[in-house]
Amino acid sequence: MLLRDFKIGKKLLLINLISASFTMTLLILSIAIIALITNRNNLIQDLKIQSRILGESLSASIAFNDAQSAQHLLEALRWSPYIQKVVVLNREGQTFSSYPLQVKIDLNQKLTFWNSLSNVVIQQPIGVSNQQVGQIYIVASLHHIYIQLGKFLLLIFFGMILAGALGVYMIRRLQINLTKPIIGLTDSMRQVSNTDDYSLRFNLDSKDELGELASGFNTMLGKIESHQAKLDSELLRRKHAEDRLQQLAFYDEVTKLPNRHYFKERMEGAVASSIRYKKLCCIMVIDLDDFKIVNDTLGHNVSDDLLLAVAKRLSNVIRTSDVLCRIGGDEFALVLENILIAEEAIQVAKKIINTLSQPFVLEGREVFIGASIGVSLCPTDTADIPILLRNADTAMYSAKNQGKNSYQMYQPEMESKNILRFSLESALRRALENNELLLHYQPQVDLISNQTTGFEALVRWNNAELGLISPTDFIPIAEEIGLIIPIGEFVLYTACLQAQQWRERHAVDINISVNLSGRQLIQANIVERILAIVESTGLPFNLLTIELTESILMDHSKETLDKLEKLSQSGFTISIDDFGTGYSSMSYLKRYPIDTLKIDRSFVSGLPEDANDVAITQAIIALAKNLDMKLVAEGVETEEQLEFLRVHKCDTAQGYLHSRPVVAEQAEQFILNKNDRNVVMNNE
Structure with a gap:
């Protein structure tokens, strides 16, 4: 967990130091234990040899009960760096002689593990002509071995420090060729991730695995960049297609105004707002007078230009919050929201009639055209959208029947006239027959x-x-x-x-x-x-x-x-x-x-x-x-x-x-x- 946020160079250094230290420690401990065991075993072998020689030398003294000569032999052991105690027992098990003088050994004391790490006890029988006449006990200290072992370990320790310093130096040198490219590659990846700039490249002149990794990284970026360019192009094409579909679905190609589909959606919002806030909204249906004559005589191109010019004029006389749409061939619709009184709608209708009464200049000629406008109010007339639109249509036909180039507010009695018109249309189709x-x-x-x-x-x-x-x-x-x-x-x-x-x-x-x-x-x-x-x-x-x-x-x-x-x-x-x-x-x-x-x-x-x-x-x-x-x-x-x-x-x-x-x-x-x-x- 502590190494998780470290950079790779520090991680590598710490890992190498820890692993090297652990390895060296195990090695030293192994050497120390082996040296201790070896020296102890060697010491035991030496003591056994010495005790056998000493026993042969003491056998005559014990046989003749010459304790003084035995003591002189034991005094010679003072030059041994290991032997601490020596006790010679006679046949009855009594102390015959000892070194140092009058030292005693507890023969009944059990030898424990910890005692075995500090002392070595050797028991050797003393015999004459295959008969045991006594025993010799030698207690040797391992202190001298430990001192030598300590010196050896101190030397190894200084060697470890030197090796560690050399290792750090070598790792630092290796970072230039190993960790530095990895860190650079990591920085490049981070920069690409943060900026989404796939044109970046990481250049590494190396033929080893790191060089191959850098080359693969650059190749991957190149492919991603290529795919990204294709994806961006495809997304742009789809965006244009979606915009085009949106334009076709909700906007008129000729006038660039919203079409009938958009108009119906906006009407729903306007009616809902009118009912919620208890304000009036108005639907106007604007039908151009004699437009068919213009279309029949001047052609479709001029008619389209006229529709576009009409749309621009109408847009200039309404509020930015009002919605103007083209809902038919020569028919426009206007949604007025948040009006207080019907007179506001009447004023807008008058403005429209006045602006459309001015001549249009199309292809170098003046063209005059008027408009018949039908007005229906919500919720005064109705809050039902289809009926509201039908009422505006009815009022528009009433205006057209009364001489054109005028407006009419919807009145219920207009329904009968509208029904009469449809009756006339139906009957007229059969009139010639x-x-x-x-x-x-x-x-x-x-x-x-x-x-x-x-x-x-x-x-x-x-x-x-x-x-x-x-x-x-x-x-x-x-x-x-x-x-x-x-x-x-x-x-x-x-x-x-x-x-x-x-x-x-x-x-x-x-x-x-x-x-x-x-x-x-x-x-x-x-x-x-x-x-x-x-x-x-x-x-x-x-x-x-x-x-x-x-x-x-x-x-x-x-x-x-x-x-x-x-x-x-x-x-x-x-x-x-x-x-x-x-x-x-x-x-x-x-x-x-x-x-x-x-x-x-x-x-x-x-x-x-x-x-x-x-x-x-x-x-x-x-x-x-x-x-x-x-x-x-x-x-x-x-x-x-x-x-x-x-x-x-x-x-x-x-x-x-x-x-x-x-x-x-x-x-x-x-x-x-x-x-x-x-x-x-x-x-x-």
Whole structure:
């Protein structure tokens, strides 16, 4: 235990000293014991010889009872360094003579082990002619042997000290070649362990086992370093893969915002916090208005850029604690936590509407887009997350149905409207099959001749259960679910066929106007489809006016230009509907082959009292005249409006003043009543 924390050099030194000392001690003890036993045995042999010689010499003295001569013989023993006592007994066992004089020996005393280590007792009989005449006892001391043995051990001890010093010196010298490399190797291993730096190496120029150990250590470090590099690379790759999976799982690729999965998780936390701390939280569903038009006309790349720009704007108007997510194609969701009153949510909704009303510049063009926002509060409306999200969706659709670019707080009565919308969507899918769609026609009247020059064909839906449904209710649904394409082709075919029938029946050429949606225009074969449909009815191409909204012309692509030029070259008239309310610049007026501008009813309604409407209408009329385009004013309902338009040289009027949209039979009667002279009119 004491050596556990010592360095290997000290351990080696101590172990060598201890083992050497122990070995030398055993050796000395062995030598001492052997020397003691040998000297004692030699002494006993010498004493036996001396006692036999002495006994032969004393036999005559005892036989003649000459004690004096015996004493003289014993006195000669004084020169012996070993003999201590000598007693000569006669035949009767009485002391005959002794050395020293009058010394006694207890013949009955037992010889013990310890006595045998200090003295040696020799008993020798004295005989004459094979007859014992007495005995001689000699007691010798081992003291002199011990003195000699001590001197010998002292000499060995000094030799041990010298050998130990020499051993220490040799061990110290060996440490340079043995322990020092081991210590260095140990330090290197400790440094690698502490720093995890596997580029370290321990260099040892040696061909022995230590050199092989150092070489193996370096080789091991090299392999570990190589494996570590591969492991780090693999871990980095996996980390990137995990981050990528995390990004794909919880974030949207286009906007870089959290996605629906993240949104649902955050909603759970927000609702739980709202209930726990008795505060409001708000869920907003933000749906971009007319985004499908942008996507259909400008393409997916521009649409993605628009979504990214919208995400950045929305992020700039919310708090850092609020959570903005993209949960659908053009649908965003916003979680507002820890709000005190509903007015806070309303203020955020207003900010969003205001910031999204500003134009976006994408690929060098201005793009306008609005947003319809639905707001649902927790726990005021509900604390159930799916219902909370559904309520926000319901409020959003309510905002969209009420004119878009606005917000609506959820109200329970919205549920019935939402149910109605889904009922409309379901019924609309069957409308074409059940022949529930029909056309109404609204006349367009020349302001100078007061003669009908054409009709705008407007689709209506007469459902057996729901009755007559307004286009404002089902056209947006048709756009969303893709039914606008078959409905548009139905309107085109029916309107052209009706115009051809009037032409054949009354020998009049009546221009017919049909709306073309953005979804129809982006079809690759739209020109061929229009030509085939119109040709199948027999109507001359020059009697058909194709009406487009300004938003459709936001796409400045060559494909759109080529399609419109083909239609124009085929003889069709190209008209811009609701002019002045679109979201793009007027550069398309010189780019595209446009023949007619239709002044939106929102400008006509204030004529001639509203100064702004007057200025805008006059500007549109002047613009059309300068560009050599025809003009049609929509929503004309009063004589004052009609007179203003006539004075300012607008070409054509359309509105309730002349007629509401009517069925084909009523429109035919209108033609007969208005065209007393039966003059053929067209748009040229």
